[in-house]
Amino acid sequence: MPEHGLLLTYFLTVTDVVVSRRFYADVLGGEVVMEENPAIVKVANSWLIMNPGGGPTPDKPDVTLEVPRTTERVSSFLNVRVADMAAFHAHAVAKGARFLTEPLDRASEVRCYLRDPDGHLIEVGQSTGLLRGVLAAPPVAS
Numbered sequence: 001m002p003e004h005g006l007l008l009t010y011f012l013t014v015t016d017v018v019v020s021r022r023f024y025a026d027v028l029g030g031e032v033v034m035e036e037n038p039a040i041v042k043v044a045n046s047w048l049i050m051n052p053g054g055g056p057t058p059d060k061p062d063v064t065l066e067v068p069r070t071t072e073r074v075s076s077f078l079n080v081r082v083a084d085m086a087a088f089h090a091h092a093v094a095k096g097a098r099f100l101t102e103p104l105d106r107a108s109e110v111r112c113y114l115r116d117p118d119g120h121l122i123e124v125g126q127s128t129g130l131l132r133g134v135l136a137a138p139p140v141a142s
Contacts, residue, residue, distance in 0.1 A: 009040075009047040010078060012120055013065040019117045020050045026095045027114075028080065048078075067118040077113075077121035085110040085126035092124075108136040 014020040030041035038051040053065040103112040108130040
C-alpha cells in the first residue's frame with residue numbers, strides 16, 4: 001500500500017491463478033506478494049493483480065470479467081521496457097514464453113510481443129534510437 005499518493009496496478013482476469021502467477025513471477029522476474037484471492041505479483045515498480053472472471057457485483061452492476069475471447073483484437077496491453085532485449089528474450093524463452101515474432105529493430109527501439117497463458121498481449125521493448133531522437137519508421141501500408 002502506498003504511504004502517499006497512489007500505486008498503479010494492472011488487473012488481469014485469468015483462467016488459472018497458479019499458472020498465471022507463475023508466468024509473471026518467472027518470465028518477468030516478479031515477486032509474489034499474495035498467492036491468491038487475489039494473486040498479486042510485484043514486477044519492478046508495479047503490481048499485477050490476477051483473479052478468475054466473474055459476473056456483475058454491486059459496485060460494477062453491468063460488468064462481467066472474462067479472459068480474452070480472441071487474440072486477434074485487443075483494447076489494452078501491458079507494456080514493458082527492458083535494459084537488454086537480447087538477455088530478456090533469452091530468459092523468457094528459457095522460462096517457456098512464446099513470442100509472436102523475434103525482437104525487431106525499429107530504429108527507435110527493439111520490440112517484440114508475447115502472450116501470457118490466457119492470451120493477454122505483452123509488449124516488450126528496449127529503447128535504442130529513441131534516446132537519440134530517432135523515431136520509428138511509419139508502418140508500411142498493406
